Amino acid sequence: MLCRIALAALVIGGLTACGSGGAHADGTLVQVKEKDFRILLSRKRVPAGDVRFVVHNAGPDDHELIIVRARRRSLPLRNDGVTVSEQKLKPQTVATLEAAGPGAVRQVRVHLARGTYEVFCNMAGHYMGGMHAFFVVT
Numbered sequence: 648m649l650c651r652i653a654l655a656a657l658v659i660g661g662l663t664a665c666g667s668g669g670a671h672a673d674g675t676l677v678q679v680k681e682k683d684f685r686i687l688l689s690r691k692r693v694p695a696g697d698v699r700f701v702v703h704n705a706g707p708d709d710h711e712l713i714i715v716r717a718r719r720r721s722l723p724l725r726n727d728g729v730t731v732s733e734q735k736l737k738p739q740t741v742a743t744l745e746a747a748g749p750g751a752v753r754q755v756r757v758h759l760a761r762g763t764y765e766v767f768c769n770m771a772g773h774y775m776g777g778m779h780a781f782f783v784v785t
């Protein structure tokens with residue numbers, strides 16, 4: 648658990664591995680392309696373990712990327728009705744990349760257990776506009 652928290656806090660250019668590293672120190676690569684208003688993942692299924700997300704903002708807006716364990720229902724909204732309540736999602740949040748401008752390429756590494764996960768952008772209206780996607784860890 649401590650390890651997961653440490654990785655969740657890791658944002659840009661993270662090269663530390665959780666555990667002893669080794670042959671698969673880089674983890675499974677997932678390319679993420681964000682644009683107004685979609686999130687495209689290079690793969691929708693990844694094996695459990697270390698996963699490295701390389702996130703490209705194809706613009707034209709700034710975009711965030713938040714990775715959470717999926718819920719049965721849609722994500723909880725704040726009172727504004729257009730952004731997701733990150734507060735309510737805290738217990739299931741795996742990683743958060745704050746907003747970055749068009750052209751930005753960022754990485755985040757996480758250690759994922761089996762399950763279904765959702766990624767989304769929480770700039771005002773972006774989640775509602777379609778900026779979310781699911782993937783499964785097997």
Ligand SMILES: [Cu+2]
Nearest residue numbers: 710768770773
């Ligand atoms: Cu966005």
